[in-house]
Structures are given as structure tokens and as C-alpha cells.
Amino acid sequence: MSAVLLVGTGQVGVRAARQLVDTPGLDRIWITSRDASRAADLVEAMGERAAVHPSARGPRPQLPDGVTGVAAATGAPEAYRWVRAAVEAGVPVAVVVDDGFGELEATATERGVAVVTGCGLGPGLTEVLARHAADTFDVVDEVHVARVGAAGPACIEAVKDARRETPGEWRDGAWRTDRAFGPELLWFPEPMDARECQLVRNGVAACIATVPGVRHATSRLGAPPTVGRFRRGLGRDPKDQGWGAARVEVSGWRDGRAGSVVYGVVDRTAVVAGVVLAVTAAGLVGGVDAGIAVRAGVRTLGEVTAPVPFLTELGRRGVKAAVFEGVVPH
Amino acid sequence: MKNLRRGLLVAFMALLAGIVVRAKGRSPVPPTSGGWRELEGPELR
Numbered sequence: 001m002s003a004v005l006l007v008g009t010g011q012v013g014v015r016a017a018r019q020l021v022d023t024p025g026l027d028r029i030w031i032t033s034r035d036a037s038r039a040a041d042l043v044e045a046m047g048e049r050a051a052v053h054p055s056a057r058g059p060r061p062q063l064p065d066g067v068t069g070v071a072a073a074t075g076a077p078e079a080y081r082w083v084r085a086a087v088e089a090g091v092p093v094a095v096v097v098d099d100g101f102g103e104l105e106a107t108a109t110e111r112g113v114a115v116v117t118g119c120g121l122g123p124g125l126t127e128v129l130a131r132h133a134a135d136t137f138d139v140v141d142e143v144h145v146a147r148v149g150a151a152g153p154a155c156i157e158a159v160k161d162a163r164r165e166t167p168g169e170w171r172d173g174a175w176r177t178d179r180a181f182g183p184e185l186l187w188f189p190e191p192m193d194a195r196e197c198q199l200v201r202n203g204v205a206a207c208i209a210t211v212p213g214v215r216h217a218t219s220r221l222g223a224p225p226t227v228g229r230f231r232r233g234l235g236r237d238p239k240d241q242g243w244g245a246a247r248v249e250v251s252g253w254r255d256g257r258a259g260s261v262v263y264g265v266v267d268r269t270a271v272v273a274g275v276v277l278a279v280t281a282a283g284l285v286g287g288v289d290a291g292i293a294v295r296a297g298v299r300t301l302g303e304v305t306a307p308v309p310f311l312t313e314l315g316r317r318g319v320k321a322a323v324f325e326g327v328v329p330h
Numbered sequence: 331m332k333n334l335r336r337g338l339l340v341a342f343m344a345l346l347a348g349i350v351v352r353a354k355g356r357s358p359v360p361p362t363s364g365g366w367r368e369l370e371g372p373e374l375r
Contacts, residue, residue, distance in 0.1 A: 189366040190366065263369070264366060308374050311369065311374055312374050315369075315374070320368050320369065321368075321369045322366040322367060322368050322369060323366070323367055323369055323373065324364060324365070324366055325364050325365060325366075325367055326363045326364010326365060327363040327364055
């Protein structure tokens with residue numbers, strides 16, 4: 001029996017719930033949230049295979065009996081509590097949060113539990129696309145990822161935090177922060193088109209883990225969507241309300257010749273993140289064949305995913321990646 | 331009163347300057363050579 005516990009009923013959680021329920025290989029879906037009434041409403045909408053699991057306020061929440069996987073669509077510190085609980089119960093877990101799980105590495109490895117972090121648009125799908133692009137080269141020199149958009153209020157705050165932090169990039173085997181960084185105009189698939197994106201540290205570690213040996217890796221984030229009615233009225237693009245896009249540029253050497261590949265994706269940010277999280281969780285419990293390798297320890301999505309079956313499954317669920325053809329725009 | 335008037339004048343000029351800069355700053359996106367195509371078929375094998 002395959003049964004998944006979904007934690008969180010925010011923008012991503014709602015989308016992930018629908019995707020989990022629509023996965024025939026899953027027998028049972030429990031939903032838990034700090035907002036019990038919202039969890040109950042969501043369960044009612046999801047049908048008879050879904051059930052509410054009561055949320056625990058303490059440091060050690062209990063998993064339902066018979067659960068075989070956890071999908072955590074919630075931010076810190078809630079995500080850490082549930083991931084820790086899953087590891088202690090020996091249950092594999094997929095989580096949208098991408099850092100702060102280092103202390104669980106030893107326990108997860110010792111207990112043989114897979115913890116897949118950063119299961120969203122970026123980090124997440126961006127690393128799968130980076131791996132897919134890297135597989136077309138003999139040697140990979142550079143990986144550059146960029147994202148615009150945010151799923152919900154928590155995600156918007158995370159983007160703001162990431163843009164406030166000291167930026168960093170990976171170059172020649174070491175972190176570098178000694179450059180004067182400014183925003184760069186990057187092209188995303190239509191209708192997002194050109195957006196100014198700022199260099200950030202967030203997401204670079206996932207790139208390095210996904211494409212080991214890469215010489216130069218960077219991550220960029222666009223300005224977060226504005227949520228205030230007054231600021232929204234000052235000329236912001238309406239696509240910022242819920243839409244998101246990611247862009248992955250990989251360059252390297254193939255048959256002795258230099259080249260580069262640019263992949264992109266555009267959709268509702270919450271939809272992409274929900275699909276990525278649900279497919280990863282379902283893949284971990286064997287509910288769907290999405291090329292997810294169940295490897296003990298804390299891993300990024302790019303590390304454990306075979307890109308082709310994963311992207312095929314995403315495409316089947318309506319999230320389709322694109323490739324840029326032409327002169328690579330910077 | 332004089333200070334208030336002076337302040338209002340400065341605010342008005344700042345507003346005008348903001349409008350001019352905003353209007354002038356709306357340049358079209360530079361053209362790119364190429365386009366995006368959905369990944370399909372052999373690219374997903």
C-alpha cells in the first residue's frame with residue numbers, strides 16, 4: 001500500500017493535494033495543516049481517498065499509521081518538524097524547503113531514509129533541467145539558473161530574504177562573493193519574456209550537488225511579486241500575480257566543441273511547485289514511475305532524479321519545459 | 331507657511347521628475363534572435 005501524508009494547505013499544498021489524489025498508484029492521502037478547518041475543507045474537496053490528519057503543535061508530530069511517504073508543502077520551522085518526524089519514523093520525505101536539513105543527514109543515512117529537499121520550481125525543477133542539459137555534454141563548464149515569481153506569501157518572503165542576503169557564486173571549486181553584483185536582464189519563455197534578475201546564493205548549492213565538477217554556477221532571482229494594492233497599481237506587470245518562470249543555461253563541451261543549452265518553463269508558480277512536490281513524493285513511495293531514486297540521506301531533487309521520466313511525468317500533468325533555439329540571449 | 335509652500339513645491343517637482351523618468355524609462359524589450367520550443371519526442375528519451 002502506498003499512502004502519503006501531505007503537510008500544508010497553502011498555495012502549493014492545495015495543488016499538491018490535487019496531484020496526489022489524481023495519482024492512481026496512491027491508495028491513501030492524509031492532509032494536515034495548522035489550519036484544521038482548511039485541511040478539512042481540502043479533504044472534502046479531494047474525495048474519499050483523502051483524510052485529515054490532526055496537526056500536532058509539539059516538537060515531535062506523529063505520522064499516521066501506515067503512511068509510506070511525506071510531502072511537506074510548508075515553510076520553516078514547520079517543515080523541519082515534519083521532516084525530522086518522518087526521518088525518525090523511517091519514512092521517505094519530499095520537502096519544498098531546500099536548506100537547513102544538514103543536521104538530519106547522519107540520522108537519515110543511518111536509518112536508510114530518503115530526504116529530498118527543494119521540490120519546487122527553483123530549486124527543484126531547475127536542477128532537473130540542469131541535469132537534463134548537462135547530460136548532453138561530455139564536460140560541463142557552467143550552470144546558471146534563474147527564477148521569477150513566487151507561489152504564496154511565504155514564498156514571497158523567502159524570495160525577499162534571498163535577495164537581501166549577500167550573494168555568492170561557485171567558481172573553480174570555491175565560493176566567491178567579492179564581485180560587485182548588479183541585476184541582469186534574462187529572457188524567460190513567453191509570456192514572461194525579459195526580466196531583471198539579481199544574483200543570489202540560494203540555489204547555487206543545489207546546482208553544484210546536481211552537476212558535480214561544474215566550474216562556474218550561479219543562481220538569480222527576479223523581483224518578488226508585489227502584494228499591496230497600492231504598489232500593484234504602480235505599473236507592475238499583471239503576470240507577476242501568480243505566474244512564474246525558470247531558466248536554466250548550461251554550457252560545456254561535446255565532441256571537442258563548445259556549446260550551450262537553455263531550458264525554460266513558465267506556468268503558475270504554485271502549480272509547478274505542487275506538481276513537482278507531488279510527483280517526487282509519489283515517486284518515493286512507488287506510486288508513479290518518475291525516475292526518482294530512493295537514496296538514503298538528505299539529497300536535492302536534481303541528485304536523485306532521472307530527468308527524462310521525471311519531465312515526461314510532469315508533461316503528462318501539464319507542466320511542460322521548453323528549449324531555447326537561436327542565439328542564446330543574456 | 332513659507333516652509334510649507336517650499337516643501338509642497340519640492341514634492342511637486344519630485345513627482346513631476348518621477349513621472350518623466352518613469353515614462354522615459356519604458357523602453358521596448360530588446361529583440362532576441364530565436365525562440366522557445368516545447369521539449370518533446372527524442373529530447374525526452
